[in-house]
Amino acid sequence: MSGLESPSIALVGAGAMGGALVRGWIEAVRKGGGLTLTVVEPNFDPELESELEAVGAILNPPDAGPVDVLVLAVKPQTFPSIVAGVRRFVGENTRVMSIMAGVTLETLCRAFNAQRVVRCMPNSPARIGRGVTAYVATPACTPEDRQLIEQLLEPLGAVEPIAAERLMDVVTAVSGSGPAYVFLLAEVLAAAAEQEGLDKDAAMRLASRTVAGAGALMLETGEPPGALRKQVASAGGTTEAALDVLGAGDGLGPLLRRAVSAAAQRSRDLGKA
Ligand SMILES: NC(=O)c1ccc[n+]([C@@H]2O[C@H](COP(=O)([O-])OP(=O)(O)OC[C@H]3O[C@@H](n4cnc5c(N)ncnc54)[C@H](OP(=O)(O)O)[C@@H]3O)[C@@H](O)[C@H]2O)c1
Incomplete structure (x- = not known):
């Protein structure tokens, strides 16, 4: 992230997500520019407060009025x-930026x-800066607004x-909820390893490191998942035996399509409600 242009x-709500945003903004201010930040949060982390002061950000100016960006990072049920x-x-x-799940542009x-x-x-890996955030903007947002929000x-x-906003339901089903599917994959892989004779702890270590390592390899090489899969599977080998099961008509593909469609x-x- 480059410096912030002051x-x-x-920021309303500085929990897991709001806190991660503030940590990143502090790093950005270290690189240049500045920041005037008002934090509305009952339990703002004192460490973040000291770090903001240390980089010269103006924190909670008295009688703050309209700001450049209002960021909403409370739980949706707290919003009203x-x-x-x-x-x-x-x-x-003022640009209004919300990371609250399910709260529509119209409501905002x-x-x-x-x-x-x-x-x-x-999504949840955002807590360590490794997430992916999809966003949709109203037509009134200028290219400069989008640049600042990004x-x-x-x-x-x-x-x-x-x-388009209607696609946020699919986004929610894929990347918003997606980390849970990957954690489940680690869990069921560990359970399968246990059934094949490994002890519980070793099975969980092998499964979770495999999921984490495969994800990191995909990210760091930039190679498509299909190409990386083919690199692991040689003809007639062990991986191919497993992929034949996972790729069958009732395998992982149709199962995930049903799961994503349900989400x-x-x-x-929930949007209609
Ligand atoms: N975490 C995820 O994986 C994820 C993924 C997608 C979207 N989101 C969205 O991100 C938003 C934030 O999630 P989060 O995980 O960061 O939640 P969180 O850790 O619970 O953070 C929410 C923060 O808001 C504070 N708060 C509560 N009432 C408040 C009030 N009246 N005024 C100001 N602050 C108040 C909470 O303080 P207390 O803890 O003291 O109550 C908490 O620090 C949610 O809307 C969620 O839908 C999260």
């Missing part, structure tokens, strides 16, 4: 209770009488613009 930000208290941060030129625009609004969907999201990992449908239903 934006003023109000914070709106009235943080409206003072929204003026004519209405709550703050704002036009330049961005709805984001991060820069502010960088501490969470990769950033992916999405063309996307649940996201649509």
Whole structure:
């Protein structure tokens, strides 16, 4: 992340995700520029507070009014209770950026009488800066708004613009919920190893390091997963024997298609509710 061009930000909620954002912004300020930050959070981490002061950021200026960006990182169920208290941060030129799951652009625009609004969907590896965050912006957002929002999201990992809000249900089903599918893969791989005779702890160590290592290899080489899979599987070998089972008509492909479809449908239903 490059330096920050001294934006003023109000951050509401500084838990796992909000905290990760602040840590990244601190690094950015170290590289240059500045930051004026108001944090609305009952238990803001004192360590982050000292780090912000150490890099020269202006923290919680008195009587703060409209800011450049209002960032909403509370749980969706907390959202209705914070709106009235943080409206003072929204003026004519404020961009509203939300990472709350399921809260629509329309709800956000209405709550703050704002036009330049961005709805984001991060995922849990964002806590260590290795996530992927998809976002959709209202048409009123300018290219400069998008650039600033992408820069502010960088501490969470990769950033992916999405063309239409209706696709956020699929995004939720793939990358939002996706880490849970991968953790399940590690769990069932460990259980299978145990059934084949390995002790429980060794089975879990082998399975989880395999999942983590394969993910890191894919990311660091930039090679497509299909190519990496072929590198492991030689004709007539052990990997091929397993892939024949996983690739069968009732194998992993159709199963994941059903799982993703169920998650996307649940996201649509929750959106309507
Ligand atoms: N974690 C993920 O994997 C993930 C993935 C996709 C999207 N998201 C979205 O990211 C958002 C944040 O998630 P998170 O995991 O960072 O949750 P979190 O760790 O619980 O953070 C939320 C923070 O908001 C604080 N808070 C509660 N009430 C508040 C209030 N009235 N005013 C200001 N702050 C208040 C909480 O403080 P207390 O803890 O003291 O209550 C907590 O520090 C959620 O909307 C979630 O949908 C998260």
